[in-house]
Amino acid sequence: MAKEVRSSLIEKFSELADPRILLKTRHKLIDIVVITVCALLGGADDWVEIANWNVSMKMRHEFAAFKELFAWFRCHPRAD
Numbered sequence: 001m002a003k004e005v006r007s008s009l010i011e012k013f014s015e016l017a018d019p020r021i022l023l024k025t026r027h028k029l030i031d032i033v034v035i036t037v038c039a040l041l042g043g044a045d046d047w048v049e050i051a052n053w054n055v056s057m058k059m060r061h062e063f064a065a066f067k068e069l070f071a072w073f074r075c076h077p078r079a080d
Helices: 002-013 029-041 047-064 067-075
Strands: none
Touching: 002 029, 029 047
16 A cells, blocks of 8 residues: 555656756655655654654665564574
8 A cells, every 4th residue: 555655646746846956956856755745644743854754764674674584583582
């Protein structure tokens, strides 16, 4: 469902005109808009919380690759 919401947001906001100077942009406008909307729906109230939300989502995605390894450690506790 999250992918459906994200793709729907991208479709809705993809035609926004980007008023920024192209050579000085670091991120796509659509990425900023979608991240901002998702963070606001997740309870963020300001730009700092939006940035923190984005970082936490990146960390969740990166650690998802290690989910099986973490599960193995929970099932096989260290014997001291």
